[in-house]
Amino acid sequence: MILKSLGVLASATVVVLLLGEALPIQRTPGLTGPAAAQPANQPRTKTTPIQLPSNVVPEHYNIFVRPDAGNLRFDGSVRITTSVREPTSDIVLNAADLQLERAVLMPTAEQASDIKLDHEEQTATLTFDRIIEPGTYEIAIDYKGEINENADGLFMAQYGSPEAPKRMLVTQFEPVSARRFVPCWDEPARKATFSLSVAVPNDEVAISNMPVEEISELDGQYQRVQFQTSPKMSSYLLFLGIGDLERLERTVGSTKLAVVTRKGSAYKGQFALDSAARLLDYFNEYFGVPYPLPKLDMIAVPSGGGFSAMENWGAILYFENAVLVDPALSPESARQGVFVVVAHEMAHQWFGNLVTMQWWDNLWLNEGFASWMQNKATERFHPEWMMWLQSESGRQRAMRQDAKRTAHSVVQPVTRGDQAAQAFDEITYRKGQAVIRMLEGYLGQEAFREGIRTYMQIYAYQNAATDNLWAELEKAAHQPIKPIADDFTLQPGVPLISVQELKAEGGHTTVSLNQKRFGVDESAREPLVWRTPVSAASIGSGMALVSQLVAGSSPTSISVSGTPPIKINLGQTAYYRSHYAGGAFLALAEHLPALLPADQLGLLYDSWALGEAGVTPLTDYLELIEKAPLDAEMTVWRQIIETLVSIDQLYAGQTEQMEFRTFARTTLAPLFVQVGWDAGPKKPDNMAVLREDLLSALGRFEEPAVVAEARRRFHAFVADPKNLPAAIRLPTLRVVALSADAALYESMHELAKRAADPLEEDQLFGALAWAENPVLASRTLEIALSNEPSRAAGLRMITRVAADNPDLAWRFALEHLDALTSRLDVLRRYSFVPSLAGQSVNPNRLEELRRFIDDHVPAEFRQEVERFYADLEFRLKVKSERLPQITQWLATRSPSPAAAPVPPQ
Numbered sequence: 090m091i092l093k094s095l096g097v098l099a100s101a102t103v104v105v106l107l108l109g110e111a112l113p114i115q116r117t118p119g120l121t122g123p124a125a126a127q128p129a130n131q132p133r134t135k136t137t138p139i140q141l142p143s144n145v146v147p148e149h150y151n152i153f154v155r156p157d158a159g160n161l162r163f164d165g166s167v168r169i170t171t172s173v174r175e176p177t178s179d180i181v182l183n184a185a186d187l188q189l190e191r192a193v194l195m196p197t198a199e200q201a202s203d204i205k206l207d208h209e210e211q212t213a214t215l216t217f218d219r220i221i222e223p224g225t226y227e228i229a230i231d232y233k234g235e236i237n238e239n240a241d242g243l244f245m246a247q248y249g250s251p252e253a254p255k256r257m258l259v260t261q262f263e264p265v266s267a268r269r270f271v272p273c274w275d276e277p278a279r280k281a282t283f284s285l286s287v288a289v290p291n292d293e294v295a296i297s298n299m300p301v302e303e304i305s306e307l308d309g310q311y312q313r314v315q316f317q318t319s320p321k322m323s324s325y326l327l328f329l330g331i332g333d334l335e336r337l338e339r340t341v342g343s344t345k346l347a348v349v350t351r352k353g354s355a356y357k358g359q360f361a362l363d364s365a366a367r368l369l370d371y372f373n374e375y376f377g378v379p380y381p382l383p384k385l386d387m388i389a390v391p392s393g394g395g396f397s398a399m400e401n402w403g404a405i406l407y408f409e410n411a412v413l414v415d416p417a418l419s420p421e422s423a424r425q426g427v428f429v430v431v432a433h434e435m436a437h438q439w440f441g442n443l444v445t446m447q448w449w450d451n452l453w454l455n456e457g458f459a460s461w462m463q464n465k466a467t468e469r470f471h472p473e474w475m476m477w478l479q480s481e482s483g484r485q486r487a488m489r490q491d492a493k494r495t496a497h498s499v500v501q502p503v504t505r506g507d508q509a510a511q512a513f514d515e516i517t518y519r520k521g522q523a524v525i526r527m528l529e530g531y532l533g534q535e536a537f538r539e540g541i542r543t544y545m546q547i548y549a550y551q552n553a554a555t556d557n558l559w560a561e562l563e564k565a566a567h568q569p570i571k572p573i574a575d576d577f578t579l580q581p582g583v584p585l586i587s588v589q590e591l592k593a594e595g596g597h598t599t600v601s602l603n604q605k606r607f608g609v610d611e612s613a614r615e616p617l618v619w620r621t622p623v624s625a626a627s628i629g630s631g632m633a634l635v636s637q638l639v640a641g642s643s644p645t646s647i648s649v650s651g652t653p654p655i656k657i658n659l660g661q662t663a664y665y666r667s668h669y670a671g672g673a674f675l676a677l678a679e680h681l682p683a684l685l686p687a688d689q690l691g692l693l694y695d696s697w698a699l700g701e702a703g704v705t706p707l708t709d710y711l712e713l714i715e716k717a718p719l720d721a722e723m724t725v726w727r728q729i730i731e732t733l734v735s736i737d738q739l740y741a742g743q744t745e746q747m748e749f750r751t752f753a754r755t756t757l758a759p760l761f762v763q764v765g766w767d768a769g770p771k772k773p774d775n776m777a778v779l780r781e782d783l784l785s786a787l788g789r790f791e792e793p794a795v796v797a798e799a800r801r802r803f804h805a806f807v808a809d810p811k812n813l814p815a816a817i818r819l820p821t822l823r824v825v826a827l828s829a830d831a832a833l834y835e836s837m838h839e840l841a842k843r844a845a846d847p848l849e850e851d852q853l854f855g856a857l858a859w860a861e862n863p864v865l866a867s868r869t870l871e872i873a874l875s876n877e878p879s880r881a882a883g884l885r886m887i888t889r890v891a892a893d894n895p896d897l898a899w900r901f902a903l904e905h906l907d908a909l910t911s912r913l914d915v916l917r918r919y920s921f922v923p924s925l926a927g928q929s930v931n932p933n934r935l936e937e938l939r940r941f942i943d944d945h946v947p948a949e950f951r952q953e954v955e956r957f958y959a960d961l962e963f964r965l966k967v968k969s970e971r972l973p974q975i976t977q978w979l980a981t982r983s984p985s986p987a988a989a990p991v992p993p994q
Contacts, residue, residue: 092916137504138448140506142177145173146174147171149283150168150273150283152285154288156331158236165271176221179216180221183273184211184272186235186242186269187206187213189206190233192204203216237269240914241269243329262401264506270329275325275506276506277552279324280445280551282318282320285329288307288312289311289312294332298328299316299319300383301314334349337356337362347362347385350389365385368432377545378439389413390407390408392880393881393882396916398411403438407434408881411427420781422777425471425774429464441458444544446553446554447554449508453518453555454553457520464522481687481724482728483519487516492583492702493612497581499524505949511952524574530622532565559571573620582612584607584664586657586668587669590670601644609702619640621638625655625656627649629680656684667695677692681713686722693729701963703970703971706974714732715756731782734786736972764780767817796824803825822837822852841877841878855886858885858888858890866893866897870901895925899934910922
């Protein structure tokens with residue numbers, strides 16, 4: 090699964106995902122030295138998960154369902170082949186929001202004397218009047234269930250106009266919603282085979298994990314579609330989709346690939362299909378185990394949820410904007426994003442589906458590895474996109490979370506399955522991704538791949554834990570990896586590696602380092618030990634990079650060929666913050682243009698993070714960006730844009746904001762002259778992505794020429810949509826909305842209401858949410874909870890309003906709490922509303938957010954929600970203690986001629 094908040098290539102003016110190319114590491118004999126003398130970390134506590142009894146386990150499910158979409162209900166029956174391992178009179182399995190009407194034990198035809206449903210534990214206990222001895226039995230259950238309007242269980246995705254509404258029925262089961270579709274053992278380790286059949290209207294199509302085996306007449310309006318039996322898999326990977334669908338397909342080897350869409354949209358799946366064909370060959374070769382199913386469908390679903398896509402085996406669910414590329418609507422960032430999401434979900438067909446984590450505490454084995462492989466595969470086929478550089482922003486978000494008291498370990502305790510939704514976060518995905526990349530660089534690519542291949546072969550169709558993977562990697566590499574890996578996966582936090590002193594002598598430089606925990610609150614005072622692979626090299630000397638483990642807080646030295654300046658964490662391949670004491674930072678800053686793009690990014694991100702935390706002056710970052718070369722890679726400029734926007738948000742409501750915006754315009758104006766509104770011939774793809782963010786940012790900073798040109802182009806678009814190319818469609822709409830008056834806003838609103846295509850509708854309604862004017866933002870919030878946009882688009886609108894009007898969005902959410910909660914799926918049920926307050930810069934929100942969490946969030950679901958409280962605390966601290974540094978720095982600067990408006994183009 091890939092989450093909406095973790096998707097790639099979003100606009101930097103909301104959340105940017107920036108990505109850093111690794112450099113080969115030349116190891117030295119000192120690589121393993123320091124670790125031997127360091128004390129081991131304290132043992133981590135392990136929470137025993139609450140799981141179903143193991144005395145009865147499933148072997149095979151034979152399921153039949155008959156949906157009644159009009160009444161949001163379905164009837165179901167299932168025959169479960171089970172293995173009874175110990176004598177028992179009770180059989181316990183999972184069921185949620187289901188009515189179990191009867192349960193019969195076969196072959197004896199004994200009916201359960203009692204069916205007890207536990208709504209809190211989401212279980213059903215079938216009690217029989219005698220002891221069932223060990224052996225193989227079949228349990229036949231008749232039941233009824235609900236069709237949801239949110240992406241949870243069997244749900245309805247609606248599209249089309251109010252006058253001619255249409256719908257698709259699809260399923261979403263991760264983490265634990267298969268139990269809303271069928272009574273089952275809904276735990277990842279309880280793998281079984283599945284045979285699914287469904288009653289389908291004669292004019293519609295059904296899709297599942299496996300190809301259709303048989304279609305038979307059921308009654309006058311319905312047919313029964315029977316699918317082939319699946320391989321052994323976890324319940325959360327089961328899938329069913331029904332609708333008025335069409336296919337775009339091709340065959341790669343023995344696998345039939347297809348993009349499946351609502352009728353009339355299949356052509357938009359061509360890029361995804363072509364990408365999947367290339368990726369399938371690559372993954373088959375990399376993993377050393379061929380894709381085992383006969384087909385792989387990619388199903389494009391209108392609307393959306395708290396995630397972008399879900400890796401159901403053989404039938405991947407994507408929401409449309411994550412898999413379809415419309416030449417008339419989709420910008421370059423969307424095209425790149427589609428490739429990355431397709432790569433992520435296809436990687437799951439091995440990491441997650443073929444080999445599945447034992448329990449939800451090892452979710453990172455699924456998500457961290459799929460996130461790592463999405464970048465590795467994208468770099469293979471599209472090196473010009475520089476995807477490791479672009480994903481750097483995602484890693485930085487994980488580090489920001491990991492530096493607070495609410496941080497958790499990558500391998501984290503999950504007590505109950507229904508709490509697993511909290512584990513789908515930046516640390517699981519992005520820290521997991523970063524740790525894997527670091528370990529691959531430490532072991533070497535060939536040894537790492539050999540270990541992965543052996544792991545896949547040994548645990549195919551089974552479940553595994555993190556230690557199983559480390560064991561195979563150690564065998565392949567013939568060196569220990571588990572101590573390092575454990576430090577980064579079994580404890581929270583971010584190491585801070587400080588360059589304390591540089592001594593140059595005889596063509597070499599001795600780099601004195603120390604390590605401690607980087608934290609932005611009281612977490613920094615909790616001592617932790619890491620064995621951290623630290624690389625270093627002399628800048629501009631062409632000398633070889635060296636690497637060494639730095640462990641504990643004792644000083645460590647590295648001898649580097651060449652003279653200062655010295656850069657550590659070359660290529661940004663390791664997971665730590667870098668700090669340069671004294672003149673070491675100033676020397677690096679002066680040589681910023683000479684650094685490779687990954688190291689420019691690393692210096693920028695670390696400078697900003699250390700400034701926010703008060704380790705260094707925050708203004709070091711501003712002086713650093715003034716040295717950024719105009720021809721720097723677009724990812725470097727996207728980082729600068731991202732940070733300028735975040736500073737602007739801190740200034741919200743203050744008179745000093747206008748002075749800061751003048752500085753921001755001054756900084757970006759020369760870049761805009763180079764980038765412009767329109768793509769020229771032979772311009773790189775990433776220039777188009779940068780243009781999207783640059784236009785949006787200049788609109789936010791009230792650049793007069795950009796605002797005027799955006800309005801001119803918008804009026805031409807209203808007259809004829811072909812006048813606005815897809816490449817600049819989104820930023821143009823956003824710039825217009827940012828400063829819109831009531832008339833412009835209503836013009837855009839009318840366009841959104843008339844949009845016939847769900848992708849176009851989402852774009853236009855989404856653009857409305859960029860209006861900064863509080864009156865118009867209030868109007869957006871009202872529209873968001875109306876029936877005009879899709880339910881998912883409405884939630885995205887509320888989130889976007891909160892970016893610039895967080896207090897307005899927060900009050901609106903509290904006033905409409907019931908209506909809002911009814912639209913939230915399991916992934917956002919408790920986190921969505923607190924996330925709105927978490928973006929505020931108003932101290933009054935802190936106490937209100939505390940009360941809301943205490944009153945509305947059950948204690949067992951507070952882990953992910955508490956981070957929004959910690960975010961707000963830290964943001965308020967940065968605003969009160971650090972922002973004045975920027976205000977004072979701006980006051981000391983004389984006005985620059987570059988502050989004049991950029992010329993129209």
